[in-house]
Amino acid sequence: MKNKVFFSKPLSDIKEIKSNFFKDNNKLYKQAITWNKIYSRQKKRKKCINCNKNLPSYDFRSHYVKYKLCNFCGHLNGLYQETDKFYQMMYVSNKGNKFSKFYTYEFNSRVKKIYHPKLNFINKVIPSVKSILDIGCGAGHFLKACEEQGLKAIGYDVNKTSVNYGSKLLKKNKIYHFDKNDFFKKIETSTSQIITMFGVVEHLQKPNKVFEAFNKSKSKYLVISVPTFSLTVLLEHVFKNVYPRQLGGVHTHLYSDKSLKFIFKKYNLKTAGEWWFGTDIMDLRRSILSSVPKNKKFSKIVNEYFHDITDSLQNAIDVKKLSSEAHLIVKK
Numbered sequence: 001m002k003n004k005v006f007f008s009k010p011l012s013d014i015k016e017i018k019s020n021f022f023k024d025n026n027k028l029y030k031q032a033i034t035w036n037k038i039y040s041r042q043k044k045r046k047k048c049i050n051c052n053k054n055l056p057s058y059d060f061r062s063h064y065v066k067y068k069l070c071n072f073c074g075h076l077n078g079l080y081q082e083t084d085k086f087y088q089m090m091y092v093s094n095k096g097n098k099f100s101k102f103y104t105y106e107f108n109s110r111v112k113k114i115y116h117p118k119l120n121f122i123n124k125v126i127p128s129v130k131s132i133l134d135i136g137c138g139a140g141h142f143l144k145a146c147e148e149q150g151l152k153a154i155g156y157d158v159n160k161t162s163v164n165y166g167s168k169l170l171k172k173n174k175i176y177h178f179d180k181n182d183f184f185k186k187i188e189t190s191t192s193q194i195i196t197m198f199g200v201v202e203h204l205q206k207p208n209k210v211f212e213a214f215n216k217s218k219s220k221y222l223v224i225s226v227p228t229f230s231l232t233v234l235l236e237h238v239f240k241n242v243y244p245r246q247l248g249g250v251h252t253h254l255y256s257d258k259s260l261k262f263i264f265k266k267y268n269l270k271t272a273g274e275w276w277f278g279t280d281i282m283d284l285r286r287s288i289l290s291s292v293p294k295n296k297k298f299s300k301i302v303n304e305y306f307h308d309i310t311d312s313l314q315n316a317i318d319v320k321k322l323s324s325e326a327h328l329i330v331k332k
């Protein structure tokens with residue numbers, strides 16, 4: 001089976017969904033800074049979270065956090081550890097509920113515009129999709145998309161609020177709560193044809209254990225999406241008063257084409273499919289508009305300027321695999 005690679009996705013699809021990044025810049029910015037300050041008080045990270053080689057110094061400091069691009073594998077590391085305390089605060093405690101609310105905003109619209117395309121990508125790569133286990137399923141957006149396409153899938157999440165919320169919206173597919181300590185066991189004991197983890201791997205204290213656990217399972221394919229080192233990261237470093245949605249807050253490290261290749265090779269995994277697309281150009285427009293005092297006429301000029309060029313500029317970044325997100329399908 002040849003690796004099937006896809007690029008780009010029309011940004012108009014998600015413009016409405018992400019519009020709260022514009023409207024709520026100050027609120028989101030403050031939240032990210034609070035999380036960054038807590039993260040920067042955790043124990044120092046000495047080795048690359050991806051390849052485990054030493055990280056001797058740092059390259060830049062963005063919004064209170066020091067970062068190092070690993071010389072060996074090309075992974076971008078925040079130089080502090082995701083300690084138990086940090087993890088607890090982000091995902092399980094009351095503060096974590098805020099995080100889950102953030103993602104359950106506009107459920108149906110997200111299912112249609114974000115999660116159906118994910119399933120379509122899987123269908124294009126894997127010839128006959130039979131059963132799916134969705135780990136870290138949040139409120140079950142992907143399970144809903146599967147349900148709407150007549151596909152059986154079950155999901156697990158550590159956040160009870162998300163699980164309760166999602167259970168009410170699903171008709172056939174089921175969603176369950178599981179404990180953080182059962183996370184890798186759930187992957188290891190999987191008998192589903194496919195395991196999916198969208199926006200999950202990068203949030204784990206030991207992300208590499210996902211690949212180790214997948215190798216022990218009976219599942220054939222692993223589908224992940226991860227945030228990647230991209231133009232948005234550079235913009236965030238320069239536009240200091242704009243909400244950093246890519247690096248910082250819940251994202252303490254970022255993958256790259258090179259660091260993904262490294263980790264798949266280490267665990268003997270073959271890439272069956274890739275889909276690279278990002279929101280870098282939308283982030284550029286947002287950075288410009290959020291950096292000047294509100295002025296309707298200027299906003300109109302900026303929006304009109306970007307209107308016809310956003311997708312083509314983004315495509316130029318995507319095809320080089322330098323976009324802000326990557327979807328990958330690997331098999332044993």
Ligand SMILES: [Zn+2]
Nearest residue numbers: 048051070073
């Ligand atoms: Zn590394």
